[in-house]
C-alpha cells in the first residue's frame with residue numbers, strides 16, 4: 001500500500017505497533033487527560049483502554065528515480081535497555097524487499113535524528129560485526145545532529161553511535177548536511193530542533209501537493225491538541241514546544257498532508273483547527 005503526494009510515493013513499513021502508558025513517552029497523556037479528545041483519537045491513535053498507540057515504522061519514498069528510506073527503526077539484534085526494543089528479530093528486510101526496496105537498491109537513507117529507534121537498520125549484524133545494511137546508499141545526517149550524538153557519552157548514546165552510526169561512517173557512506181538540505185527536487189529537510197538539537201522533518205512538494213514527514217517533532221497526534229505536552233525524550237523541552245507550535249501553524253488548516261513517524265495512522269492526515277489548538281482529520 002503506497003500513499004501518493006504528487007509524483008512522490010510513500011510506503012510505510014511497520015516494525016512495531018505498541019500500546020503504551022503515558023509514562024512511556026508523553027507523561028501528560030493519561031487516559032483522563034486524553035478523554036475529552038477520544039472522539040477523534042479513537043480508534044486509530046488511542047486504544048479502548050485510553051492507552052497511546054505508538055508505531056515504529058520506516059517510510060519508503062520514491063522520488064525522482066531515487067529509492068529513499070526515511071528513518072530505519074530499531075533494527076534486529078540491537079542490545080537496548082527498553083525491553084520493547086531489545087534484541088528484536090523481525091522480518092523488516094523481507095518486508096521492505098516486498099515493496100521493491102531490496103537493500104542493495106536503496107540509494108539514499110535519511111535519518112531525521114539519531115535516536116536509536118530511527119537508526120537501527122542503518123546496520124545489521126553479520127558474523128558478529130555491524131555492517132551497513134544499505135551498501136549502495138548515501139546516509140544523510142544533519143551536521144549538528146551528528147555532532148550532538150558524537151559528543152554524548154551516556155551509555156545509550158555510546159551504544160547507538162557504536163552499533164548504528166560509526167559503522168556507516170567508517171564505510172564512507174555518511175553525508176553530513178545542513179538542516180535545509182535538498183534531498184531531491186521534491187524532498188527537503190526542514191529544521192525542527194528541540195527533540196534533539198539537529199532534528200529535521202522532511203518536506204514533500206510535488207505537482208502542487210505538499211506533505212510533511214514529522215520525525216519526532218511530535219510523537220503522537222494528541223500533541224496537536226496539546227503542543228505543550230512534552231516528550232520525556234526531548235533534549236530541550238522548551239525549544240521542542242516552540243517548534244511544535246510553529247510546525248502546527250505551518251502544516252495546519254489542511255495546508256499540508258502530514259505523515260507522523262510514530263503515528264499509527266492508516267493514511268496521511270490533515271491538521272485542522274480544534275478548540276484553541278489543532279486535531280487531525282482524514283479528509
Ligand SMILES: [Zn+2]
Nearest residue numbers: 115117118216
Ligand atoms: Zn522516535
